[in-house]
Structures are given as structure tokens and as C-alpha cells.
Amino acid sequence: MLERMKSYKTYSAGETILWRGEPMEFVASVVAGVASLSKTMEDGRTQMVGLLLPSDFIGRPGRTHVEFDVVATTDLTLCRFERKPFEKLVIDTPHVAQRLMEMALDELDAARDWMILLGRKTAREKIATFLELLARRSEVDMVKAQISVNLPMTRDQIANFLGLTLETVSRQLNAMKKDGIIGFSGRKELEVLNVAALRDATGDDADGGMII
Amino acid sequence: MLERMKSYKTYSAGETILWRGEPMEFVASVVAGVASLSKTMEDGRTQMVGLLLPSDFIGRPGRTHVEFDVVATTDLTLCRFERKPFEKLVIDTPHVAQRLMEMALDELDAARDWMILLGRKTAREKIATFLELLARRSEVDMVKAQISVNLPMTRDQIANFLGLTLETVSRQLNAMKKDGIIGFSGRKELEVLNVAALRDATGDDADGGMII
DNA sequence: TCGACATTTTGATCTACATCAATGTTGTTG
DNA sequence: CAACAACATTGATGTAGATCAAAATGTCGA
Numbered sequence: 001m002l003e004r005m006k007s008y009k010t011y012s013a014g015e016t017i018l019w020r021g022e023p024m025e026f027v028a029s030v031v032a033g034v035a036s037l038s039k040t041m042e043d044g045r046t047q048m049v050g051l052l053l054p055s056d057f058i059g060r061p062g063r064t065h066v067e068f069d070v071v072a073t074t075d076l077t078l079c080r081f082e083r084k085p086f087e088k089l090v091i092d093t094p095h096v097a098q099r100l101m102e103m104a105l106d107e108l109d110a111a112r113d114w115m116i117l118l119g120r121k122t123a124r125e126k127i128a129t130f131l132e133l134l135a136r137r138s139e140v141d142m143v144k145a146q147i148s149v150n151l152p153m154t155r156d157q158i159a160n161f162l163g164l165t166l167e168t169v170s171r172q173l174n175a176m177k178k179d180g181i182i183g184f185s186g187r188k189e190l191e192v193l194n195v196a197a198l199r200d201a202t203g204d205d206a207d208g209g210m211i212i
Numbered sequence: 213m214l215e216r217m218k219s220y221k222t223y224s225a226g227e228t229i230l231w232r233g234e235p236m237e238f239v240a241s242v243v244a245g246v247a248s249l250s251k252t253m254e255d256g257r258t259q260m261v262g263l264l265l266p267s268d269f270i271g272r273p274g275r276t277h278v279e280f281d282v283v284a285t286t287d288l289t290l291c292r293f294e295r296k297p298f299e300k301l302v303i304d305t306p307h308v309a310q311r312l313m314e315m316a317l318d319e320l321d322a323a324r325d326w327m328i329l330l331g332r333k334t335a336r337e338k339i340a341t342f343l344e345l346l347a348r349r350s351e352v353d354m355v356k357a358q359i360s361v362n363l364p365m366t367r368d369q370i371a372n373f374l375g376l377t378l379e380t381v382s383r384q385l386n387a388m389k390k391d392g393i394i395g396f397s398g399r400k401e402l403e404v405l406n407v408a409a410l411r412d413a414t415g416d417d418a419d420g421g422m423i424i
Numbered sequence: 425t426c427g428a429c430a431t432t433t434t435g436a437t438c439t440a441c442a443t444c445a446a447t448g449t450t451g452t453t454g
Numbered sequence: 455c456a457a458c459a460a461c462a463t464t465g466a467t468g469t470a471g472a473t474c475a476a477a478a479t480g481t482c483g484a
Contacts, residue, residue, distance in 0.1 A: 156461080383471090
């Protein structure tokens with residue numbers, strides 16, 4: 001039944017999908033590309049508060065308005081549903097509600113971990129944590145024992161994600177290259193050459209912050 | 213029926229209620245006092261990721277382990293329920309599940325707003341935002357047109373909440389006193405003398421960050 | 425009421441990162 | 455493919471807030 005109001009829509013990099021304060025007409029899930037949630041202060045200071053990768057969900061039951069700007073970081077494809085019928089579905093099917101609750105709690109944990117990064121980590125630790133986050137979702141080249149990471153954003157966007165400036169991002173990235181931890185094969189394409197050193201540089205404890 | 217497994221427990225200031233990684237035996241709600249959620253890095257750097265004031269809820273359906281340390285910031289009284297029967301109740305009564313979802317989403321928004329503070333705000337803006345947060349939950353003296361705020365924590369704890377050092381907290385607090393924005397009537401007791409100036413100093417937009 | 429300890433304030437200095445300013449690279453469009 | 459715009463690097467300099475170090479204040483138990 002829900003199939004009938006499903007629709008795909010594509011956005012190009014840089015496009016704002018939803019503005020803060022706007023009424024929320026639909027919920028969606030990311031099919032391809034990367035989107036981000038962010039908030040901008042009056043004087044232009046911007047902070048990203050979430051990254052949305054494929055399979056991530058946009059929208060929240062019970063909310064009629066958008067709380068943060070949603071921007072297409074790369075070219076993006078969303079699979080959208082109208083909000084009203086979606087909410088009816090949530091109410092009618094407990095295990096969907098259950099699943100959404102799970103997702104909200106996961107996001108909450110992620111947001112709180114990010115608070116530690118923003119409040120207490122050094123520039124290098126921030127960059128390392130960011131690369132590790134992307135590496136975890138990336139392809140592994142078994143032969144060369146390397147992980148290729150695609151940076152889905154510009155230096156400026158990375159800076160807004162990590163609470164840094166773009167110059168600091170650039171410098172730290174090149175410092176890690178000089179240290180042999182990563183190597184570039186394009187401005188937005190890099191390989192992790194020393195996984196252990198990268199983990200070490202994150203400042204997180206050995207188990208990766210996971211509860212065992 | 214839930215009444216039967218309800219129990220009150222008190223903790224004294226500084227006591228750790230739950231350690232990260234521990235199994236979660238109960239859920240609870242704060243009756244009196246202040247608790248905090250925090251995470252500490254190996255080298256001791258600490259970041260608070262949440263403040264729990266009276267009526268706030270501790271625990272999350274579907275989670276068996278604790279994700280962040282829960283510490284009694286002041287003397288504290290909790291109203292606790294065993295987790296298992298509580299979860300049964302959640303599953304059986306949709307509107308309780310609904311309410312919990314609401315709370316999770318509210319916390320998520322709060323966490324994201326805090327990310328902006330940690331990533332982009334200056335020390336003074338952080339302090340102002342913090343005071344404004346407390347002022348919103350405080351008593352208003354109608355006669356003097358003043359708001360009395362009780363700081364429920366030490367300078368050091370405030371610093372861990374705001375991603376600062378205790379010295380910076382102390383200096384900024386005294387700077388705001390010198391500027392006539394606040395006045396002290398005890399180390400942990402202050403009045404907001406100029407509400408408009410305080411709002412202004414937060415760096416948030418005029419409407420207080422609320423969506424209208 | 426007196427220490428003894430925790431907390432806060434205050435001052436001096438240091439430094440990581442921001443800011444300002446070119447210069448160098450890439451990718452795109454007519 | 456030239457030439458322009460967007461993005462990235464690199465260097466020089468500035469500064470907010472950290473760090474280090476006392477002193478001052480408050481608090482609590484004996």
C-alpha cells in the first residue's frame with residue numbers, strides 16, 4: 001500500500017532539500033549520495049550536526065516542521081513518502097514504530113559521541129576520527145591491505161562538520177600524509193596506509209568506542 | 213500495576229549511578245536534584261553530553277547496556293523501575309511508546325543544538341547559553357524583575373559541560389558580572405540583571421532558536 | 425573555633441588553531 | 455583549449471582560550 005506514494009527524486013550537489021522552519025511534507029531515505037544536517041548562526045558560522053549516508057532516514061514522526069537545514073552534499077537520490085500516510089503506517093504497525101525508535105536512539109548516541117569530538121578533541125584527533133568513520137563504510141582492497149576512502153565533501157564542508165576551519169583541515173590532512181598514515185590518489189580520494197596509526201590518532205580507546 | 217515495582221533511591225553529590233558498559237537493570241526518572249551523562253577519554257578529558265533535571269528520564273527501551281556514565285551532580289533522588297517489566301509496559305501501551313519516541317527526538321534536537329555550541333560558539337557565548345538554559349527553568353522574582361539562577365554544579369563541571377576549562381568559566385562569569393549582566397549572591401547563586409543582554413550574548417537568533 | 429581541604433579567583437605565559445593573504449590546482453564552459 | 459571559477463595548499467601573523475602557578479575564599483568536621 002505504501003508503494004503507491006513512493007517516489008524518487010534527485011538533487012544536485014549543494015542543493016538545499018529542506019530549510020529549517022519549513023513544514024515537513026515528506027519523509028525519505030537516502031538511496032545514493034550524501035546529505036547533511038546543519039545549522040547556521042546569524043553571522044554565518046555553520047555547524048553540521050549529522051551526515052546522512054545511503055540507507056539513512058530523513059524525517060521524524062510527530063514533527064511537522066524541519067529543525068535543521070538538510071543539504072545535498074553530493075549529487076543525491078532520495079526515496080520519498082508523503083508524511084501523512086507514513087505516519088498512519090507508523091501508528092498502525094508497532095514494529096515500524098519500534099524500528100524508528102531504535103534509529104532515533106542510535107542517532108542520539110552518535111550525536112553524543114560527536115559532542116566529545118567537538119568539545120574535547122584536537123584538530124588531528126578530529127580528522128582521524130572523521131577518516132575512520134568513512135573508512136568503516138568503505139571498500140577494502142584485500143590484495144594491498146589498504147582501505148580506499150572517498151571524501152564525499154570539500155575541505156570547507158569537512159571543517160563545518162568537525163568544528164574547524166578549512167585551512168586547518170587541509171594542513172592536518174597533509175600532515176597525516178607526511179606521516180605515512182594516509183596517501184592521496186586524488187583530492188577527494190585517499191588510502192589508509194596505516195590503520196593502526198589512524199585508530200591511535202583518533203584519541204578513542206582501543207575498542208573503537210564500542211561497548212563490548 | 214507498575215506501581216508495585218516502583219522504588220525511590222537517593223544518591224549523594226558526586227556518586228556515579230551507572231558506569232558506561234554496565235548492564236542496565238532499571239530505568240528511572242529524576243525526582244529531585246541534577247544528574248549528568250558524560251564520557252571520559254583515556255587521558256582524563258571529560259565531556260558532559262547531557263544534563264538531567266527533575267522530570268527527565270534515564271534509560272532507553274531496547275538497550276541492555278549503559279552507553280555513558282551517569283553521575284549525580286547534586287544530591288539526587290531517582291524514582292526507579294525494573295527494566296524488564298517497564299519494557300513490557302512499553303510494548304503493551306502504544307501511547308507510552310509514543311511518548312518515549314517524543315522524548316528521544318527532543319533529546320536528539322537538544323544534542324544537536326549543543327553540537328553548535330561546542331563546535332562554533334565562543335567562551336562567552338557558551339556561558340551565556342548555559343545561564344539562559346538554567347534561567348528558563350528558574351524562578352522569576354516579579355517584584356525586582358529579576359531571575360534567580362542556582363548553578364547546580366562546580367566551575368569544573370560547568371567547564372566539562374561547555375567544552376572549556378574551569379579557569380575560563382570563572383573568568384567569563386566574572387566578566388559578565390562586571391558588565392552588569394549578572395550579579396552573584398553566593399558562589400552558586402546568581403541573578404540575571406539584564407535578560408536582553410544575556411540573550412544577546414548567546415549568539416542565538418532573537419527567537420531563542422525555536423521554530424515559530 | 426580552628427585548621428585542612430576543596431573550590432574559586434586571579435595573574436603570567438604559552439600554544440593550537442584562526443585569520444589574513446597569496447599562490448597553486450583542478451575542473452568546467454563557451 | 456583557453457580562461458574562468460571553484461577548490462586546495464601554503465605561509466605569515468594574531469589571538470582566544472589553555473596551561474601553569476599562586477593566592478584567596480569558602481566549607482566542614484573535630
